[in-house]
Amino acid sequence: MKILLLLLLVPIATAMGQGEKEPPPPVNRAPPEDQLPIDDNIWVLLVFGVVLGIYFYYHMKSHRKIEAKDLEL
DSSP, X not given: OHHHHHHHHHXXXXXXXXXXXXXXOOOOOOOTTSXXXXXXXXXXXXXXXXXXXXXXXXXXXXXXXXXXXXXXX
């Protein structure tokens, strides 16, 4: 089984290791001073993430208490 795997993977690895001789042409990108739409309101996403994390933390914490009370009865 190991020999079969070796016979299959070695040719694939050598073929993938041989790339183009020249690097691809550079992609025209926007200048760094341009902002993407997410850059203006990133703080909203951060606040939403913190609030959502606190909600799930307390939600899980309250379910653990309920399960513990059910076991005592």
